[in-house]
Amino acid sequence: MDIKIYYEDTDCGGVVYYANFLKYFERARTEYLADHGLSVAELQQQGTLFLVTHAEVFYRSSAHYGETLEIETTVVPKRKTAIIFAHTIREQKSQRMIVEGSATLVTVDKTGKVRRIPNSVLEAVPIVNPIATEAEANPASPRP
Numbered sequence: 001m002d003i004k005i006y007y008e009d010t011d012c013g014g015v016v017y018y019a020n021f022l023k024y025f026e027r028a029r030t031e032y033l034a035d036h037g038l039s040v041a042e043l044q045q046q047g048t049l050f051l052v053t054h055a056e057v058f059y060r061s062s063a064h065y066g067e068t069l070e071i072e073t074t075v076v077p078k079r080k081t082a083i084i085f086a087h088t089i090r091e092q093k094s095q096r097m098i099v100e101g102s103a104t105l106v107t108v109d110k111t112g113k114v115r116r117i118p119n120s121v122l123e124a125v126p127i128v129n130p131i132a133t134e135a136e137a138n139p140a141s142p143r144p
Contacts (some may be wrong), residue, residue, distance in 0.1 A: 001031045001071045002092065005063055016063040021089065021099050022055060028071040029085050029103070036124045048118055050105040053082070057101040068092040074128045081114050082106045083121075086128075 003024055011017050029050075030040055040050070063069055070092050076084040082104055089099040107117050 001028050001073070003027070003069045003071065005065055005067050005069065007065055010065045014065040018057075018059065021057050021059075021101065022103075024069070024071060024089065025055070025057075025085070025087050025101060025103055028073045028087055029105075032073040032075075032085070033121075033125070036126075038121060038124050043118075043121070046118075047109050048115070048121075049108050049110065051108055052103050053106050054104040055101065056103075057099060059099055060097040063089075063091065063098045069098060075125045076102075076128050078104060080116050083117060083127075 005016055007014075009016050009020050033040060043049070068091070070090050072088045072090075074086045076086055078084050084102050084104050086102045087100070088097070090097055107115050107121075109115050
């Protein structure tokens with residue numbers, strides 16, 4: 001997903017205001033789900049809501065007015081009721097690393113009660129195994 005940086009995104013020095021990266025993460029999660037056939041609005045109508053319980057942002061370099069940023073998103077399982085959306089943000093032309101971060105989300109019903117992640121979500125999004133061995137990550141590579 002690409003985000004063009006407008007003046008409204010920046011501080012008086014033309015640098016992206018730090019809290020905006022959390023908004024960019026939110027947009028990226030919504031687009032990521034849509035790209036995999038899931039609508040946040042439809043999930044809400046079906047009784048599944050997502051709540052952020054933890055977020056981390058690691059600032060690597062500044063982003064500036066006029067730049068375009070690329071956001072890459074992956075999903076990592078955490079437990080039966082939570083998933084982690086991991087985000088990497090780079091400046092489009094130079095591929096300079098701007099931000100790395102993640103958000104842990106739990107699924108809840110309309111009353112706020114924690115519930116399992118629906119199978120429709122788990123089946124739709126590719127889940128990355130963070131503890132994969134090199135052989136699992138590269139199944140075509142020869143095994144010792």
